[in-house]
Amino acid sequence: GFAKVDHYRAIHQGFPEVIFGLGKRPEQTAVIFERLARTGLPVLATRCTAEAFAAVQAKVPEAVFHELAQVITLRVPEENERPIGTIAVVTAGTADLPVAEEAAVSALAMGCRVKRIFDVGVAGLHRLLSKRNELKEAQVIVVIAGMEGALASVVAGMVDIPVVAVPTSIGYGANFGGLSALLGMLNSCALGVGVVNIDNGFGAAALAATIVRSGSREAGRFHDV
Amino acid sequence: GFAKVDHYRAIHQGFPEVIFGLGKRPEQTAVIFERLARTGLPVLATRCTAEAFAAVQAKVPEAVFHELAQVITLRVPEENERPIGTIAVVTAGTADLPVAEEAAVSALAMGCRVKRIFDVGVAGLHRLLSKRNELKEAQVIVVIAGMEGALASVVAGMVDIPVVAVPTSIGYGANFGGLSALLGMLNSCALGVGVVNIDNGFGAAALAATIVRSGSREAGRFHDV
Amino acid sequence: GFAKVDHYRAIHQGFPEVIFGLGKRPEQTAVIFERLARTGLPVLATRCTAEAFAAVQAKVPEAVFHELAQVITLRVPEENERPIGTIAVVTAGTADLPVAEEAAVSALAMGCRVKRIFDVGVAGLHRLLSKRNELKEAQVIVVIAGMEGALASVVAGMVDIPVVAVPTSIGYGANFGGLSALLGMLNSCALGVGVVNIDNGFGAAALAATIVRSGSREAGRFHDV
Amino acid sequence: GFAKVDHYRAIHQGFPEVIFGLGKRPEQTAVIFERLARTGLPVLATRCTAEAFAAVQAKVPEAVFHELAQVITLRVPEENERPIGTIAVVTAGTADLPVAEEAAVSALAMGCRVKRIFDVGVAGLHRLLSKRNELKEAQVIVVIAGMEGALASVVAGMVDIPVVAVPTSIGYGANFGGLSALLGMLNSCALGVGVVNIDNGFGAAALAATIVRSGSREAGRFHDV
């Protein structure tokens, strides 16, 4: 009885309750994971350690661990089952990878297509400029950057596609645990940027997936009318 | 030569350079407004005083002033010219109105349909619950709230639609100029929330419009395939 | 002589000096616990590790350890000895449990009745709405929530009962160690909310108990006059 | 249509919607005031300027202006109509008076008895010690202090009565607009302290009134059983 699994949410939000592993003991995560597994729907657990995965695997052997992302998944939709719309996941540096992988794996689990474009930070702009076309093919772009977080502004200035900006805590000193990137992204002089919490790759994926679904649904409506 | 009007942006972002009136003298705003008016495209100027409008009107008599929103517009698309997709603009209290109107007028100028749902803050939940159906018909919901900003979480928990959250500086004392609402929205426990800067109604409209356009475009692609 | 046990407070505050285990060595906690045990009154020690409990138990074998709450108690009043008035302890998520248990166990030790209502955060409002009647039967409601802390506003808006709000440090990034929930609760747009320190379940219980006692005493007076 | 008057709240919270004058134009305040006046219930409007009062008085001549408190009232209950329970309003310095009067007038409007104990800050402790008996007769104590806000701790340490602490923005420099008093009160080493927002005299009165009502109601129940 320590947690109320929220099956209702699965219905009205398009995917089921997601397990947030931080501060849960491996056994707790495993118990909830198993309960959600019984619904037959995809299951997603974020911020999970290798120990948590061991506990989950003992109960649900088909569960898959994405180590870099610290994510456990079950029944991620196959590529041909995924709705239209691609989410580009873009990072500034190699240190942003864990957050990027949390975003990418979560988006895949929510049934989106994902395109990874990593290590294209603004200190060497040619790297980003060479990816311009790939960026323009996405329906939503998730930009993940620490330090000054300038990448979100530069990307949003290049395209006319919604940008979900994820500040990361990468850096030290006056980055104040991600505050510098957070404030930079909130004050972006470019248009079309929505910000999520520091290091919240999962939240970015959830917003991006909601946008993709919202577009598809709308697409449906459009042709109905 | 004091400003470089960015016609290029009009093309790749779907709407033209927007004038940011804060810190500009009325005459400066009027000069830029006139230059943009000559493009034949819609024109939008935010954070404008009545004095700025007087200066604009002297040069561009058809310009319209939205006093509460502090916005000047020209050639806002007619209702039947607007793309599919409605943006719901939701506020917690009456004091949030100026920010809400900045968002609403901006969204209209960008060619979106707008549905206003005002004064439904969480202190009296029945007000919000009675609007559930109207909310579900929107393609994007812009939630505008000051003080603790809890409305964004509650709305996002009720629907499966992208929520653009705008913290406002409404409040005093420990709201620290909007910080309380900002942090509340960034830490939302509900999914599908993207945050913009404090009091940034215009930025919220721009993100919402980008999402709507992105969905429509995608809709096109969908049926092409 | 390293601590002055404050027997005087037991009298004028209705319960004895409470031991704050943080930063005390197990042996120090045990010595003070034993000294208080000799008074014959209930004893309460918060923020205690399992090691501290081992040291206490060696001296006071009847002491009880509440592991999740990190609290040690002695002579908690039996249910029929407890004054009228129930304290509802409400949490947003499962991660808030340790703080909630600190509050609940402390309130029981102070002679209050306690009703636990856990995991009813605002992201899925139906969970909270279904508990409306249980909430209305309490004399004080302790609301415990991290992240954006919106639960305090929503609960206070539903009832006409004092709400003691406890922000928790649950979350990451821009929660800044509980600041987001703290500011959210201080800026609550609902009426009847008093805030205590981040993670301070014990302090919330003490305030709630003081309110309950204050009401009972007043009740007495009322009929005397 | 710019504001939804919340009559429902009057019923379940024991007093009607309160008008928050900050950021409202005099005419707006007057319109809402008149609408609430028609309910026949008491009316309370806080943070009102003399201009706002002039506008209200033109529509509701019986309205009363409390200048120091910046509060407008209508139909404040007579002394013999007020429930049992006295709220002591205690201030540290003379500069805290406006906040104290906002609290006192609001509490009176909500039907409480009020006892004012002003200018008893901790720099001259004898002033406070000489008021010990008056303090002990209250059912709730509202402590209002700026600068270091130490008065809340000292008062709460002297009595076994709920303390509602209101930090004020009185001071300069490192008081950071009331932050010093706010943090001081949140970290109080005394028990039984609930904190409200900086300068929020009204919010303190609302919490205190809720406690008083909660006690009386409970008193009824007690004797029913």
Add this chain to the structure above:
Amino acid sequence: GFAKVDHYRAIHQGFPEVIFGLGKRPEQTAVIFERLARTGLPVLATRCTAEAFAAVQAKVPEAVFHELAQVITLRVPEENERPIGTIAVVTAGTADLPVAEEAAVSALAMGCRVKRIFDVGVAGLHRLLSKRNELKEAQVIVVIAGMEGALASVVAGMVDIPVVAVPTSIGYGANFGGLSALLGMLNSCALGVGVVNIDNGFGAAALAATIVRSGSREAGRFHDV
């Protein structure tokens, strides 16, 4: 005797004591200005109002007022008297102009050549990319930007020239008076960036001039050896 004019500094720092007008009364500024004018060296006064200039002009008729920059100068070196080395002054938006002009006029007064490159912020990157060659011809680049301050990183990534970054207070909400741009610039992922105080155009010019002088001097030494 209210100020000690520091003639010594003129000698060892290459230019004389600079008058900081903020918080000085016009008459005070004028008295000091006249005293420095008597040295026969260039004179520079920053943060001066039109009133201050009127007072100065009454005593020193040849003084020149740079209104946008809020700077008063006397005996600015002619173009052919200026040392080698050009300082490029680059701004993100038109609102940064006053700070940019403070920098430009100060640098001219200190004997540097100045190249103004304005309104090339990162939201429309093509504007900046088209200026690449002009940037590469400078010996020092002063980058002035508010909001997220990303321009400093992008410029520093394009060239191998010292960048002096000036965050401005332009923006609102979560820019917290320039904090967002300041943190962004301090956390720049590009190399070769030194940061000065928010809005400190003068300080940037002083550092840039010191670098230019240092290079020239070194150049001299180089050929001596």
Add this chain to the structure above:
Amino acid sequence: GFAKVDHYRAIHQGFPEVIFGLGKRPEQTAVIFERLARTGLPVLATRCTAEAFAAVQAKVPEAVFHELAQVITLRVPEENERPIGTIAVVTAGTADLPVAEEAAVSALAMGCRVKRIFDVGVAGLHRLLSKRNELKEAQVIVVIAGMEGALASVVAGMVDIPVVAVPTSIGYGANFGGLSALLGMLNSCALGVGVVNIDNGFGAAALAATIVRSGSREAGRFHDV
């Protein structure tokens, strides 16, 4: 050559260079300690671990370790060698002891008399009031308190003696590492309070000792004239 021992300071400041152990390896501390020991003057090293002491003792066997204070001393003056003037070291709670001992041992090493008055925080005022006479006999009072730090104001209000206030990091949540006590002490409404850094027991002792010496010297002068 990794450190310049500053013998000059011993002369003009009345006691020698003090070793700050934080961030030094045991061996580094020991080398500097030995070098200072050779001067024949008292030696003081603060923030030292047991490992650092072991390393020191191997080189200087007469060195003494004060474990609670984390201080190592050599040649602390005997009681009869100490100048007139007593420093009272007063703490609010038992958790403040390490800081208090750092202050007390440092003051003794600097040749002052010390009177310890511990655990007299404001939550139980009678404890402090009963020490009034002891306080009045001191020449300087060092007040050490965490949480809200109110003790400094209350003590300073009781006496006419300089108070050196040391905020401690004791507490959690909204104490923000000692910020609450620091701001409280800086905003003290009582007169005669000088504040040092959070947890800086040593710095408080140094200031107190400077005051004592300054008084004695002055005393000397007084009678010379």
Add this chain to the structure above:
Amino acid sequence: GFAKVDHYRAIHQGFPEVIFGLGKRPEQTAVIFERLARTGLPVLATRCTAEAFAAVQAKVPEAVFHELAQVITLRVPEENERPIGTIAVVTAGTADLPVAEEAAVSALAMGCRVKRIFDVGVAGLHRLLSKRNELKEAQVIVVIAGMEGALASVVAGMVDIPVVAVPTSIGYGANFGGLSALLGMLNSCALGVGVVNIDNGFGAAALAATIVRSGSREAGRFHDV
């Protein structure tokens, strides 16, 4: 009855209640001033406007206004009535003068001798070094500096005399209203520094006067024994 004049404090703190003019209306200040004037003791009122002085003068014609200091005094002791001990008041820049004068006039009113040493900030160290002897003759040094506040460390490193450090709000941008100088002074690497609130010249004088009195009293005791 709006203020309790605290005659008791006059006795045990050596000088009477001081009027804090900030937030008081001229008439209020005048009423309290007159009441204190009747005691025959010196009177001191700080943070007073010219209007407040006009109101005071109408009631107490002998009152004196110190415009730059914003201080009103009555019966300041003559030079030969002042106790031994000189307070040096040292400032970094001319903009610190108002705070310095508040300190100087307050110290004179409290019966101290005062030596003003102004405009000797660390950017031109020779100015300070040339004052070394004057500094060494003081019994307490009050150092007043804004911006980085480095002057306190440099002065304290030069002498073995208590330094009372007053950070000022002079500066802009990242001085954050005096925070930079405040933190600099609290973290001083020099010994013997006690810090008061930002811009609190009066508080510095009160601490300095307490130190001077404490030394004199001690001097007496010394020779008694």
Add this chain to the structure above:
Amino acid sequence: GFAKVDHYRAIHQGFPEVIFGLGKRPEQTAVIFERLARTGLPVLATRCTAEAFAAVQAKVPEAVFHELAQVITLRVPEENERPIGTIAVVTAGTADLPVAEEAAVSALAMGCRVKRIFDVGVAGLHRLLSKRNELKEAQVIVVIAGMEGALASVVAGMVDIPVVAVPTSIGYGANFGGLSALLGMLNSCALGVGVVNIDNGFGAAALAATIVRSGSREAGRFHDV
């Protein structure tokens, strides 16, 4: 493919991509190091642990570990290969050494001459004054200081050479992880100071090297013309 090595930068910035070891696993660092080693250019990796060095050495045996600096280098230019221009690296205390060595080793790797001047903080000014001539011979001075960071102002006030200021996180309590030194340096009242991130010795070296190169290049141009 986890990192894009940026050979392009080596050309236009004068030295190759630098490896940032923080958050990289030893093996990752080693793989990138080896790839850069193959270019034949100097290689620099900062923030590297001994474990990272072991992994690098296994692949590139000539790599050198600078333990205190936590830096790994390859092919550092010989002294006679270094351009004109000396960088003085100056520290306030011994605790600043790791940052100073990161700066010094990085500057050497970038081909600069380096002069170390350590432990000359402002608490004992004579230490710094005795180094005046050595300072004046540098082309750039890197000043590294924690706590109040006053050394940057004092040094910049003594010379007419660019100062690159590095705040360090050395200190505790109200140094807030280096914030005190950072704000102090940003608010320096001396001219010619550019600030980099807290503890960023590498960034300071990169800026200093860019200044040196810029001067030399300019020197070349100067004599060409």
